Amino acid sequence: MSDAIAVLAEYGADAAYEAGLRAQVRQIIAQSFSPPPDLTVSEWADEYRVLSPEASSEPGKWSTARVEPSRGIMDAFADPDIEIVTCMVAAQTVKTEVINNVAGYHVHLDPCPMLILQPTLQMAEAYSKDRLAPMIRDTPELSAKLGNAARDSEDTILHKKYSGGHITMAGANSPASLASRPIRILLCDEVDRYEASAGKEGDPVSLAIERTTTFWNRKIALVSTPTIKGASRIESSYEESDQRRFFVPCPKCGHMQHLQWKQVRWPDDKPLEARYHCEYMDSETGELCDHAWSEAERLKAISRGVWIATRPEVKGHAGFHLNRIASPWRALGEMARDFVLVRKHPERLKTWVNTRLAETWEERGERANPDSIYGRREEYDAAVVLPFGVGTITASVDIQDDRAEIEWCGWGADDESWSLDYQVHYGVPNTPGFWEVIDSALLRTFQHPAGVEMRVEASCIDSGGHFTQHVYNFVRTRMARRVYAIKGIGGPGRPIWPVKGTVNKAKNVTIFVLGVDQAKDMHYKRLEIKEPGPGYCHFPLAEHYDKKYFDGLTGEKAVLKTDKKGFTVKEWHKVQQRNEPLDLRVYNIAARLSLGLNMERRLMALRVAAANAMNAAPKPITVVEETVQAAPHAFPGRRRVRSRGVER
Incomplete structure (x- = not known):
């Protein structure tokens, strides 16, 4: 650095610029050889951090004791023997505020270049605006360092400079934001x-990490x-760590234990009365505490908890696992109710396991x-009458070179479904008569027990075969009838039904790209349901x-499978030569999701129609010799009465 200054002096550099450069050199030397701050991150937060009203349910001065599990996580960042910190934690517990406090600590006491990486650039911008900016504004020690960032031409939403360092926010989906500036934190x-x-x-x-x-x-x-077992980055990292868990003492026997869902119990139909039961068993007497x-x-118990490494032989990598049972923000009964x-x-159970228990979901x-x-x-x-639980009908069409396969599906409360009919129509898809049959099939109506004719409300037709243009034309x-041209795309994270269709201006048509992997996941989980109710699939004889x-x-x-880059990915493989029924069910799931339908209101209207129809029915004539016969598929409660050869 002194050589650089000498060169500038030799070539007549501006004196003010040279003085500034000398000041930077002194600052770098001071930072390199100065002792680390006396405060840990949790002590810094207790002393200086202020929670903002738009980012916290309890605005005001931060208190680590209020959320005790965060103490050990934050202080791991001040431990010189720890290089990597992994936090596999439940949603809405400690993770965002831990990141905020670590960033604030370094801005104030240990300046250095930092990178906060979010899944996408949009999420990075949202974090900067919604979390970082309020913290800087309301914490005086940070506003003194970063408060003038808006007046610095080099500062942006995603890049904040301060004396001795900077905070950069980036998206993991942006290669450019990952390929510059060295980073310490x-x-x-x-x-x-x-x-x-x-x-x-x-x-x-x-x-x-390369940076x-x-x-x-x-x-x-x-x-x-975490997300899916075997494909979760955070689980893989936690398994490589010293695997710390938050142990708390039983109020009765004092036994230290980490909190597990299997120990949560409640009276029948009263989840809000859930209680945590101590796991301790006396090894000599076999007596359970079970308090x-x-x-x-x-x-x-949470306020007295401590982090204990279950693999203490691992050095330099601290791993923390925390579920919502150890959170002070929500009552245990609310978690049980959910x-x-x-x-x-x-x-929905998968999401609950991931976000509440902080555990991966095993497929x-x-x-x-x-x-x-x-x-x-x-x-x-x-074909005679619909099952009474049906509230809407969708259809799906799979186009092959010599035929079309069609399935109609009825949907009820909580996406309970009924397969209504399955037909195969043989013909060549490039002939007008072929598409007339398809049109007639999609215009088909069904009789509901409430006395209402129901039509197909949404249809999906696969456009990915050899007759794409014919599908577009159709x-x-x-x-206007919600007849959609669809194309299935595999891969994780793609939504089953897109937010909007893809417009092909050249063909003057809108195509809807389906996330078929997600739909197959949903389909197979529903097939596992054993009893009628939410998600159950009914099939006819x-x-x-x-x-x-x-x-x-x-x-x-x-x-x-493990891909070329070492990531675990899920792939779907055929185990049968023909899988059209699976494809059609996937398309029907997508068609159902395309409908912005209030199913509860729809089913209520059908129940009212059924009740009105029953009340309007004529009363049977009372005769001595009356024969009552059950009408096949009739709505429960109605009956046919034969009297003197007259059916009422």
Whole structure:
């Protein structure tokens, strides 16, 4: 650096510029050799941090004691023996404020270059505006350092300079933001939501870590709620760590234990009265403590908790796992109530496990047993009358070179479904008569027991085969009937039904791109449901619903594989030659999601129509010899009365 100054002096550099450069050199030397701050991160937060009203339910001065589990996590960043910090934690517990406090600590007491990495650039901007900016504004020590950033031409929403360092916010989906500036403190938030690769550059976490290699005192943090077992970044990192858990004492026996969902119990149908039960068993007598903690006792136990490494032999990598049972923000009964509400919904239960228990979701039964589903078929004939629970109808069409396969599906409360009919129409898709048959099929109506004729409200037609243009021609004039041209795309994270369609201006048509992997996940989870109710799939005793149909309905299985970059990915592989029933069910799921339908209101209207129809029916004539016969598929409560040859 002194050589650089000498060169500037030799060539007549401006005196003010030279003085500024000398000041920078002195600052760098001072930072390099100065002792670390006396305060830990939690002590700094207790002393200086102020919570903002728009970012906290309890604005005002920060208190680590209010959320005791955060203490050990924050202080790991001040431990010189720890280089990597992994936090696999429940949503809405401690993770965002931990990141904020670590950033604030370094801005104030230990200036250095920092990078806060979010899943996307949009999320990075939102974090900067909604979390970082209010913290800077309301914490005086930070506003003194960063408060003038808006007047600095080099500062932006995603880049904040201060004396001795900067905070950069970036998106894991942006290669450019991961390929500049050396970083000493790397804070990666929600890593399980990152794309597998930042463009074509590779793993975004690895790219970001590369930027820390020049710092001997670097800190790398990976923070997230987990997702799928075997494909979760945060779980993989936690398993490599010293695996710390938050242990709390039982209020009665004092036994230290980390809080587990299996110890939470409640009286039948009263989840709000849930209590945590001590796990301790006396090894000599076999006697259980089983003390049921009151809510006050649970909160007191949390306040006395400590982090204990379950793999202390691992050095330099601190891993923290924390579920919402250890959170003071929500009562245990509310968590139990939420569980009761989602336990019969596989998709919602998965989210609950990830966000409340901070555990990965293990995919099971990726190929349901076709024989067991075949064996549970039911006696109903939708061609005569619909099952009463149906509130809307969708259809799906799969176009092959010599035929079209069509399935109609009825949907009820909580996406309970009824397969209504399955037909195969043979013909060549480039002939007008072929599409007349398809049009007639999609205009088909069904009789509801409430006396209402129901039509198909949304239809999906696959446009990915050899007759794409013919599909486009067909749907172009039928969009008002919600007849959609769709194309299925695999890959994680893609929504089943897109936010909006993709407009092909050249073809004058809108195509809807489906996330078929997500739909298959949903479909297989629903097939696992054993009892009628939310998500359950009903199938009729009908000609087309034979064993061949159910083989096709379960015609693929999910396989976890490691890709070329070392990531675990899920791939769907055929286990049957023909899988049209599976494809059609995926398209019907998408068609159902396309409908912004208030199902509860729809079903209520059908119940009212049914009641009105019953009240308007004429009373039967009373005769001595009256024969009552049950009408096949009649709405329960109605009957046919034969009297003297007259049916009423």
